[in-house]
Amino acid sequence: MKSHCVKTDNELIHLFMDGDMSALETLILRHKDKLYTSILFLVKDKYLAEDIFQDVLIKIIDTLRVGRYTEEGKFLPWAMRIAHNLCVDHFRKVKRTPAIKTSDERDIFEVINFTEDGADVKMMKRQSHDRVRKMLDLLPEDQREVIILRHYAELSFKEIAALTNCSINTALGRMRYGLINLRKMMSEKNIVL
Known part of the structure; x- marks a missing residue:
């Protein structure tokens, strides 16, 4: 497995297609953080993100097994596109599902508290991440999506443009x-990270 760490994504894919399961493990471990974090920032729910991440892995493995992978040299953008599409599919499905409302028209899942905060919520790093997430949630969807794909998935603007069906200049804009709006929010609320 140590020899796999120096191999390129394409080499690992070909090794997996030839039956080397550890090559797939190396490939997944190499990119799992970027994939999962991007999904989490898009869906904003840890458990849902884990489910979608598993679906992404299944789709990747199935595509590789049947030999339909054709994105030579671009594994991560390809995997990110799968993740993005599965998130979009989830939101489409949610829009078609009626929400259960309380008598004062609030979503029932916003009222019910399913989890208790653990000790880790008190940690400084966690608080900073929570602040950033909350501020990201306040941004318009198109700005939030580009920031997530750029900073958490580390995609290029060309890849972001292709993924979001816009021009590179639009993605840059x-x-x-988005960054201007985040800075403005931070100064208005005196937030220091």
Whole structure:
């Protein structure tokens, strides 16, 4: 497995297609953090993100097994596109599902508290991440999406443009305005990370 660490994504894919399961493990471990974090920031729910992440892995493995992978040299953008599409599919499905409302028109799942905060919520790093997430949630969807794909998935603006069906200049503009809006929120609320 140590010899797999120096191999490129394409080499690992070909090794997996030839039957080497440890090559797939190396490939997944190499990119799992970027994939999972991007999914989490898009769906904003840890458990849902884990489910979608598992679906992404299944789709990747199935595609590789049947030999339909054709994105030579671009594994991560390809995997990110799968993750993005599965998140979009989830939101489409949710829109078609009626929400259960309380008498004061609030979503029942916003009222019910399923989990208790653990000790780790008190940690400084966690608080900073929570602040950033909350501020990201306040951004327009197109700006939030570009920031997540750029900073958490580390995609290029060309890859972001292809993934979001916009021009590179539009992706750059969305990033610029998103960062301006984040800075403005931070100064208005005196937030220091």
